[in-house]
Amino acid sequence: MSGGLLDVAGVGRHFGGVHALSDVSLRVTEGEVHALIGPNGAGKTTLIHQISGAQTPDAGTIRFAGEDVTRLSMHTRVTRGIARSWQVTNVFARFSALDNVALAVQGRRRDWGGSFRFWVPADAERAIVDEAAAWLAEVGLAGREAAIAGSLAHGEQRQLELALALATKPRLLLLDEPMAGMGPEESERVVGLIEHLGRKVTLLLVEHDMDAVFRLADRVSVLVGGRLIFTGLPDEVRAHPEVKKAYLGEELV
Amino acid sequence: MAASEKSALYRQSARRRALAVVALLVLAALPPLLQALGQDFYVSFAARILIFALAATSLNFIVGFGGMVAFGHAAFFGAGAYAVAILAERGVVSAFVAWPAAAALAGLLSLAVGAVSLRTRGVYFIMITLAFAQMIYYLFVSLQAWGGDDGLPLMARSSFGPLDLGDDAAFYWVALACLAGALFLLDRVAHARFGRVLQAIRENESRMEALGYPVAAYKLACFVIGGTLAGLAGALIANHGLLASPNLLHWTQSGTLLVMVIVGGVGALYGGFAGALTLLLLEEILAGFTVHWHMALGLLLLVVVFRAPRGVAAWLHGLFSRRGAK
Numbered sequence: 001m002s003g004g005l006l007d008v009a010g011v012g013r014h015f016g017g018v019h020a021l022s023d024v025s026l027r028v029t030e031g032e033v034h035a036l037i038g039p040n041g042a043g044k045t046t047l048i049h050q051i052s053g054a055q056t057p058d059a060g061t062i063r064f065a066g067e068d069v070t071r072l073s074m075h076t077r078v079t080r081g082i083a084r085s086w087q088v089t090n091v092f093a094r095f096s097a098l099d100n101v102a103l104a105v106q107g108r109r110r111d112w113g114g115s116f117r118f119w120v121p122a123d124a125e126r127a128i129v130d131e132a133a134a135w136l137a138e139v140g141l142a143g144r145e146a147a148i149a150g151s152l153a154h155g156e157q158r159q160l161e162l163a164l165a166l167a168t169k170p171r172l173l174l175l176d177e178p179m180a181g182m183g184p185e186e187s188e189r190v191v192g193l194i195e196h197l198g199r200k201v202t203l204l205l206v207e208h209d210m211d212a213v214f215r216l217a218d219r220v221s222v223l224v225g226g227r228l229i230f231t232g233l234p235d236e237v238r239a240h241p242e243v244k245k246a247y248l249g250e251e252l253v
Numbered sequence: 254m255a256a257s258e259k260s261a262l263y264r265q266s267a268r269r270r271a272l273a274v275v276a277l278l279v280l281a282a283l284p285p286l287l288q289a290l291g292q293d294f295y296v297s298f299a300a301r302i303l304i305f306a307l308a309a310t311s312l313n314f315i316v317g318f319g320g321m322v323a324f325g326h327a328a329f330f331g332a333g334a335y336a337v338a339i340l341a342e343r344g345v346v347s348a349f350v351a352w353p354a355a356a357a358l359a360g361l362l363s364l365a366v367g368a369v370s371l372r373t374r375g376v377y378f379i380m381i382t383l384a385f386a387q388m389i390y391y392l393f394v395s396l397q398a399w400g401g402d403d404g405l406p407l408m409a410r411s412s413f414g415p416l417d418l419g420d421d422a423a424f425y426w427v428a429l430a431c432l433a434g435a436l437f438l439l440d441r442v443a444h445a446r447f448g449r450v451l452q453a454i455r456e457n458e459s460r461m462e463a464l465g466y467p468v469a470a471y472k473l474a475c476f477v478i479g480g481t482l483a484g485l486a487g488a489l490i491a492n493h494g495l496l497a498s499p500n501l502l503h504w505t506q507s508g509t510l511l512v513m514v515i516v517g518g519v520g521a522l523y524g525g526f527a528g529a530l531t532l533l534l535l536e537e538i539l540a541g542f543t544v545h546w547h548m549a550l551g552l553l554l555l556v557v558v559f560r561a562p563r564g565v566a567a568w569l570h571g572l573f574s575r576r577g578a579k
Contacts, residue, residue: 052463078465090463092456094261103453106446107464114413116474117446117467125446148260
């Protein structure tokens with residue numbers, strides 16, 4: 001059996017006596033949109049932390065594109081092709097939208113010693129500035145280049161966050177509740193954007209909005225109490241009795 | 254609404270450049286002016302201000318630009334001074350050898366101190382940089398071969414090609430060139446890719462990690478740039494007073510430099526300069542009236558913190574731009 005793009009095998013993580021994740025195994029294949037669902041406190045964000053490198057698991061291994069990345073730092077994993085967004089917007093609030101994305105573009109550059117370039121003004125590096133503007137356009141923020149990130153509307157900040165992650169040119173994009181805190185109109189726009197991205201990059205998507213999940217996902221995994229109880233097609237997940245009981249039922253109440 | 258705000262990234266303006274050139278010309282004209290007024294003593298005093306301005310600027314790059322509150326900058330300042338004195342004792346008196354050597358030694362020292370200290374942050378970073386600096390201080394105090402408590406004197410100022418640094422005006426000009434060169438260098442660095450990365454790390458460190466930046470390496474590089482420039486300032490101060498004194502290494506020296514940075518303006522390019530100028534002028538003026546001039550210094554600090562928290566440099570800048578707007 002050939003390996004997936006991402007292979008999580010037997011990953012465990014505890015905080016003191018609390019087992020946030022127990023023996024979680026998950027495979028994300030190249031090109032798919034894989035949704036991760038589960039009730040609050042199921043360990044979804046904790047799992048994203050282990051994959052992105054924000055935390056290191058206590059047990060198990062994480063392989064990306066065939067390489068064991070379990071012990072690699074977050075910034076090394078980014079250069080391998082794993083990018084992420086946060087549940088709570090995480091951008092450079094005092095920088096302009098363009099400067100935000102320019103940083104992400106610059107981080108990928110390996111010419112002139114990468115960012116150990118001490119002399120040439122960064123503003124004058126057209127290639128970086130132009131590419132940053134192109135990423136802003138890609139997420140629907142054309143015309144907002146000069147706006148200060150912190151002053152953007154909530155939805156726009158989420159779009160900016162996506163541009164930041166995309167500009168690292170990831171092979172796998174981890175999206176942690178990208179629609180969190182959005183109104184229906186903003187959500188609809190971001191769902192459309194994720195649908196568009198899903199055709200270009202492999203996505204692992206944590207999301208609460210079931211309509212969005214069933215619309216976007218090729219496959220769905222269900223995490224309950226730190227254990228992965230099921231992975232399958234959206235229709236299978238919808239029909240699975242344990243899932244209904246553990247998660248979907250909760251929504252119906 | 255948002256368009257009128259400016260990105261927090263630090264930008265250049267042609268106006269600021271022009272002001273810098275004018276200021277440089279005025280400063281260069283100072284020695285003949287003071288000599289014409291019969292105030293020769295103040296040429297040497299002005300050189301001392303420039304040297305402390307360089308030391309404070311180098312610390313401001315670490316504290317204000319790199320966002321690392323370091324409390325051991327005296328170690329690099331003092332190491333530069335001792336390097337020049339020790340080399341002079343061995344017969345190496347050329348500034349072109351001794352000063353780069355002093356800067357390199359301070360740079361290496363800051364690399365070692367930084368590599369260990371940057372594993373910590375916040376208060377722990379302050380304490381560990383202080384601890385390293387004090388270790389170096391006690392090392393030099395206990396080494397009788399290098400003067401112990403008395404420090405290591407220099408027979409004469411370093412030789413500098415055809416220029417006689419024994420002449421206070423010539424020495425002043427060389428110190429001015431060092432400060433201006435350092436400011437120009439740091440300004441370039443601030444605007445290049447590297448400077449952009451440092452500003453972003455100060456703003457949101459974890460986000461930078463998640464963009465693929467090895468944050469620790471950039472902070473260390475920033476620390477070493479600051480340490481190296483402090484070594485050059487140390488080489489100058491040893492020449493100025495013809496002594497490498499352990500006082501230069503003492504933690505109070507680190508504190509003085511930090512106060513200069515805070516008074517002048519944390520993170521402002523000219524903050525170190527403004528702080529050194531303010532503090533040393535105040536000391537000079539007040540010391541003539543009372544031995545308790547530190548009291549006035551304390552009051553000044555209070556005024557700065559409450560009335561101009563971004564420092565003298567930002568306060569002056571505000572005055573200028575208000576005038577420019579009219």
